Amino acid sequence: MARLQEHEGKALFKIAKMPIPQGAVAKTPAEARQIAEKIGKPVVIKVQIWAGGRGKAGGVKFADTPEEAEKIAAALLGMTIKGLLVEAVLVEEKLDIAKEYYAGIIVNAQADARCPVVMFSTEGGMDIESVPADKIAMMNVDVIRGFKIYDALNLANKVKVPSAHITQVARLILGLYETFKNYGARLIEINPMVITKDGKVLAGDCRISIDDSSAIRHPELGISVARESGTPPTELDKIAWWVEEKDLRGTCYFAEMNNQIQGECFGTIGYHGMGGGGAMLGVDGLNKQGLRVPDFADTSGNPPASKVYRAAKLVFSQPGIDGYMLGGFMAANQEQWHHAHGIVKALREELPKRPGFPVMLLLAGNKEKESLEILREGTKDLNARIRIYGGERVYDTVGLAAEMKEMVLEYKKERKG
Amino acid sequence: MAILLTKTTKVVVQGITGREGSMRAKFMRRLGTNVVAGVTPGRGGEEVDGIPVYNTVKDAVKNHGLFDVSVTFIPGTGLKDAVFEALDADIKWLVMPVERVPLYDILEMVAYGKQKGAMLLGPGSIGLNTPGIGALGWLGGSVEFANRHFVPGHVGVISRSGGQSGTLPYVIAQAGFGVSTVLHVGTEPVTGMSFSDVLPLFQDDPDTDVMAIFGEMGGSHEEEAAQLVQSGKFTKPIIIYVSGAWAPAGMKFSHASAIVERGSGSTQDKITRLREAGIIVMDNPNEIPGRLKELNQQGKLRVK
Numbered sequence: 001m002a003r004l005q006e007h008e009g010k011a012l013f014k015i016a017k018m019p020i021p022q023g024a025v026a027k028t029p030a031e032a033r034q035i036a037e038k039i040g041k042p043v044v045i046k047v048q049i050w051a052g053g054r055g056k057a058g059g060v061k062f063a064d065t066p067e068e069a070e071k072i073a074a075a076l077l078g079m080t081i082k083g084l085l086v087e088a089v090l091v092e093e094k095l096d097i098a099k100e101y102y103a104g105i106i107v108n109a110q111a112d113a114r115c116p117v118v119m120f121s122t123e124g125g126m127d128i129e130s131v132p133a134d135k136i137a138m139m140n141v142d143v144i145r146g147f148k149i150y151d152a153l154n155l156a157n158k159v160k161v162p163s164a165h166i167t168q169v170a171r172l173i174l175g176l177y178e179t180f181k182n183y184g185a186r187l188i189e190i191n192p193m194v195i196t197k198d199g200k201v202l203a204g205d206c207r208i209s210i211d212d213s214s215a216i217r218h219p220e221l222g223i224s225v226a227r228e229s230g231t232p233p234t235e236l237d238k239i240a241w242w243v244e245e246k247d248l249r250g251t252c253y254f255a256e257m258n259n260q261i262q263g264e265c266f267g268t269i270g271y272h273g274m275g276g277g278g279a280m281l282g283v284d285g286l287n288k289q290g291l292r293v294p295d296f297a298d299t300s301g302n303p304p305a306s307k308v309y310r311a312a313k314l315v316f317s318q319p320g321i322d323g324y325m326l327g328g329f330m331a332a333n334q335e336q337w338h339h340a341h342g343i344v345k346a347l348r349e350e351l352p353k354r355p356g357f358p359v360m361l362l363l364a365g366n367k368e369k370e371s372l373e374i375l376r377e378g379t380k381d382l383n384a385r386i387r388i389y390g391g392e393r394v395y396d397t398v399g400l401a402a403e404m405k406e407m408v409l410e411y412k413k414e415r416k417g
Numbered sequence: 418m419a420i421l422l423t424k425t426t427k428v429v430v431q432g433i434t435g436r437e438g439s440m441r442a443k444f445m446r447r448l449g450t451n452v453v454a455g456v457t458p459g460r461g462g463e464e465v466d467g468i469p470v471y472n473t474v475k476d477a478v479k480n481h482g483l484f485d486v487s488v489t490f491i492p493g494t495g496l497k498d499a500v501f502e503a504l505d506a507d508i509k510w511l512v513m514p515v516e517r518v519p520l521y522d523i524l525e526m527v528a529y530g531k532q533k534g535a536m537l538l539g540p541g542s543i544g545l546n547t548p549g550i551g552a553l554g555w556l557g558g559s560v561e562f563a564n565r566h567f568v569p570g571h572v573g574v575i576s577r578s579g580g581q582s583g584t585l586p587y588v589i590a591q592a593g594f595g596v597s598t599v600l601h602v603g604t605e606p607v608t609g610m611s612f613s614d615v616l617p618l619f620q621d622d623p624d625t626d627v628m629a630i631f632g633e634m635g636g637s638h639e640e641e642a643a644q645l646v647q648s649g650k651f652t653k654p655i656i657i658y659v660s661g662a663w664a665p666a667g668m669k670f671s672h673a674s675a676i677v678e679r680g681s682g683s684t685q686d687k688i689t690r691l692r693e694a695g696i697i698v699m700d701n702p703n704e705i706p707g708r709l710k711e712l713n714q715q716g717k718l719r720v721k
Binding site for chain 1: 516521555566587664
């Protein structure tokens with residue numbers, strides 16, 4: 001997963017010699033107790049899940065004694081917070097907070113920037129989106145020149161960080177930039193950066209997303225699915241990643257998603273798109289007809305038939321689908337017969353289990369005629385509602401989705417009756 | 418388009434002996450592109466389809482003089498060094514059909530390219546195609562497919578999707594029109610050229626009458642294009658489709674530039690912004706033939 005948990009991020013901070021609170025990860029209540037004993041003062045116990053807003057959701061608790069820490073850990077471990085199972089907690093010294101700051105780095109892809117942007121604010125502890133722009137100091141970094149300690153000092157100075165701890169703050173910002181660069185992060189934040197009552201500056205919490213294409217350089221991070229997502233990978237997502245990782249020819253992309261229809265929903269379509277843009281087109285069309293799409297799949301870049309077959313099987317393995325659509329909304333450069341072969345094999349395995357099942361197959365481009373022939377020949381004896389189209393309908397998202405809806409309604413009625 | 422590709426534009430292919438490099442070098446040549454040399458370290462002295470191979474770009478320059486363009490077929494993690502090598506050999510125009518490039522590498526190569534005054538297409542761009550002249554990268558797929566479906570004409574095409582940059586010319590040809598130059602800006606999270614860098618080139622291109630664009634959610638290409646039109650720097654008619662109206666925030670769709678982040682880059686915002694600038698936004702890409710016919714009847718688009 002491209003997003004790191006708090007304790008994983010803090011381990012990277014430690015490598016960069018950035019001050020973090022004393023603490024360790026516990027997977028059992030007994031471990032939590034031992035850590036609290038070692039710390040020897042009141043502790044905070046934080047669930048390790050990769051969702052924000054853990055405090056409000058009840059995932060951050062304080063304990064004065066090791067016994068209390070054990071009890072709290074016992075309650076938190078195994079809980080489900082924001083749909084995520086708590087498998088570990090971070091036990092840390094409780095900080096005596098005087099002030100909370102914010103530091104973060106993102107990548108600005110806009111034409112006039114195309115560079116990292118370092119942000120710093122004395123308004124920490126809350127979502128940076130809700131901090132007024134004039135309270136945030138920002139700097140676009142020229143990566144050829146690099147980011148220097150005095151850049152960090154200037155950022156802190158701009159929002160009037162007191163001299164007493166400005167050098168500590170600047171060192172943390174510099175460490176953050178080095179971590180961002182060394183690990184290929186897309187986004188990295190310290191929020192809050194804590195100023196304690198005795199004048200220390202530490203990274204209280206952290207958020208790090210590693211760029212998918214940089215993850216390959218850092219096997220030590222143990223990223224299981226190097227794909228950006230709003231939610232942790234599902235079992236099917238992990239299988240899809242396994243398919244992708246084992247065979248680098250072309251792309252097999254599959255991700256479950258929460259796709260909701262505004263208004264009445266007439267059915268759920270297992271969706272198998274082709275090419276990023278073309279695949280998106282099909283979802284646009286289906287949604288407009290009130291058909292929900294529980295997954296986003298894409299096989300393109302000239303994958304072998306075996307990979308296409310596996311993607312189709314993943315799409316079919318989703319429970320509760322009322323139809324399958326191969327959304328080849330592109331005049332492909334790749335030779336389409338590999339797709340045709342992979343799809344036929346999957347359909348011949350899946351459709352006998354689902355009499356009357358609606359299937360829409362759109363395939364266009366290179367070797368189209370031959371590919372459509374393979375699809376027709378390979379499915380003609382199957383008892384299902386199968387429609388096969390080529391280039392003449394490559395952009396007919398609306399018409400094809402409308403036909404799909406008709407078939408789905410018939411199929412659902414037939415199954416009820 | 419003369420500024421991007423002519424019959425005499427001198428091209429070097431970095432990574433020419435690889436599976437992709439050798440296949441695409443042949444493809445470019447068959448379409449008429451002037452591919453002069455190739456580079457693969459350790460393979461100097463060999464030939465690919467009659468094209469001489471050198472160990473370094475510098476060595477290729479020594480034998481053939483300066484190059485106008487480098488097309489890089491290099492694995493993602495090795496691309497940065499290849500791009501720096503090309504820039505240090507004074508190549509000012511690079512086409513990078515390479516995906517899965519580490520983000521910080523992209524930032525460094527884009528920054529160095531800017532410092533050197535070079536244009537970088539991609540990474541993650543399958544390239545560009547000017548029918549009747551040639552191609553850089555592999556836009557057009559096969560010679561047979563490109564020759565049949567990429568018809569010379571006066572619609573300029575840009576796309577954020579590789580597949581759609583092949584599909585738009587196909588649909589435009591079916592509608593009885595042709596394309597001037599087709600260009601894919603690339604799918605990586607940061608690219609060297611955006612819609613707003615490319616549109617001014619089409620503005621100055623006498624072969625281009627109107628633009629057909631395939632946009633997507635995420636990033637800021639569409640907003641920047643709207644800005645360019647509003648500031649009067651692009652004046653030709655544009656028809657555009659923006660996909661991904663349904664896309665949930667924070668999820669990536671096959672390629673890294675299609676991600677809606679932190680309340681920006683949603684399709685609906687883009688459509689609003691484009692319409693404010695007076696750009697024709699289509700509800701469905703199926704509208705393309707009809708829209709082109711309208712523009713033709715209004716005298717804004719030539720057929721041949």
